[in-house]
Amino acid sequence: MKRIWTIARIELTRLLRDRSNLFFVFVFPLLLVLLIGAQFGGGGGVEVGAVAPDDEPAERLLETIEDAGGFRIVEVEDADRLRDEVSRGVLSAGVVLPDDYGARVVEVAPTEVAFIGRPDSTAASVRAVVSAAVAQQRQAGQAAALVDDQLEGGDRAALRTLALDLQEELDGVSVRAETVGTDEIGEQFAGLGPFDLGASSQLFLFTFLTSLASSAALIQLRQYGVAHRMLASPTPMRQIVGGLTAGRLLIALVQALYIVVATVVLFQVDWGDPLATGVVILLFSLVSAAAGMLIGAAMRNDNQASGVGVGLGIGFAALGGSMVPLELLPDGIRLVARITPHAWANEAMAEIVRRDAGLGDVLPQVLALGGFAAVLLVLGTLTLQRTLTR
């Protein structure tokens, strides 16, 4: 075991010694998580569009929304344009007030405020703020009407009964929410934090990519003659191959765990059930390590290995939902995506993070990842063993 650990540790040391790797392993993944998080709904600088009449209650409502949510209200000409700008992402969400909004609020007549949002967490936040502001204005209107009607006197008990009756009978102002985009998709992403989606998908992208790109080290091992020197030592072949395999796994795990820890600390990402997430990440790291080993053993020079590694890493990530969520891909592509380990891993993490799934709920995905790992490990170790003695 000591020799296996010695070989594995040197593989990791060599990866970390290469300064160009430091950016791609430690900085770039977090930049992408940040970028995706900002795009998906990062919180700051949220602009809410408003189609509203020029009257005092409407102005007060918009001010309340602006102050309570810390949003910026942007006036828009009409509801169609607002819908268009929200769906294109120009605005985070929007509200449409009827032309007679002021009069209806004063009269405590039933009024509908339309809310327009995309299927993301920012829209959900804005909607909550709008609902609260509208409720506050409705209560004020009701109180005003109540006092106005009953100012002449009457006992307190009658007023109380009347207020309760009014609360039940009056429809007041309500918010009708309209989600633009795809309703089904909205459901898929419900409850996600702004960085939750990017964190897991980037974890799979970078764990696989780093493992494949670093497979060039296996070719250098042969080119430098170090492989022959290792084989000339009393270390048995199985321990050399075991050490190199463990080295690739160590690299994959360091990359994956770094992203988990960094995104929890920096972005408060929710990774869901620790056991389920741990198993998925471990299996995906095994798949990545074995794929890296296969590339490193099969390719002839390190340029070839880096090229193929990066190509496959990016290609699989794109197809497997690490760049665009699987839910946004056409059905046919989603079917093809299942040839990638990324698709299974992303699907598992979607269940774990978005729907609080446990290990039992993601068993099919776990089994699929286990299958990938087993096949690639057998192919990788056999090919490596053959090329080391070449």
Place this chain on the structure above:
Amino acid sequence: MTQVLRCDHLWKAFGDLQAVADISFTIDRGETYGLLGPNGAGKTTSISMVAGLLPPDAGEVFVAGERMHPRATTAKAAVGLVPQEVAIYPDLSARENLRFFGRLYALPQKELDARIDAVLEVIGLTDRASDRAGEYSGGMKRRLNIGIGLLHEPELLILDEPTVGVDPQSRNAILESVESLATDGLAVLYTTHYMEEAERLCDRIAIVDKGRMAAEGTRRELVATIGEQDLVRLDVAGDAPQAAAAIRQLDDLGSVDVEDQAVVCLLDGAAQRLPRLLGAVAEIGVAVMGVEVREPDLEDVFLHLTGAALRD
């Protein structure tokens, strides 16, 4: 003398290419044994079998009494291999490289630390031990390459062309190190295609060509295979093969070969017979530009045995 290495009738082929054919030799403790031959002669294949990297198709290798094969651990522990390429991690320091390979030989930590310091001293890299090996000069890398082979105090050190691509100063330092190692009792198997290295270092030499051992012995024994003859070299300005043919007409000559623009002859009593040689060449109208008379060396032995120059 204690025998450290015994190779019995080794054969190895790669497809149709017979890389090694019936090679046998032994090396005793404190002896330096050279495999001398041109590139592609089968030297590296031979030492790959000795180091347990390749299984022979036929024949056996014994190191320190243990049979060597790719899965042998005891025999491998007795061998220090210094490959032809500089087999080090360039992104690790000399100390880290030594520690890594030392652990592959399962040296205990304390012993390993002591051996690393000792080896760094021997190879003259103590001051640069913490620098990345990739930043070293070619000679320093070669020295580290040798140091790794010495780290676990092997009984047999295999040096495969250790001076290729090394500047003269570093080359001399390497040769001095090898001389001192043999004096300390190490058995050394040294492959080279530099005749002067084999002559300087090796107690016994095997001349290898096309996978076969053409001859084996001490330098004196090998030179004696040519006989007590002198070597005469005539550099000619005209047709060298025609000049060689003219010389061959003379009686009592050993071998007559053409080497570039020169005719190389082996003959007894060169001083007395030289005028007849020059006369024969002058008769056919070929001008002689230079004459050299000397004792033959290993290069000449190789030429005599194989019909080709060592550098070919």
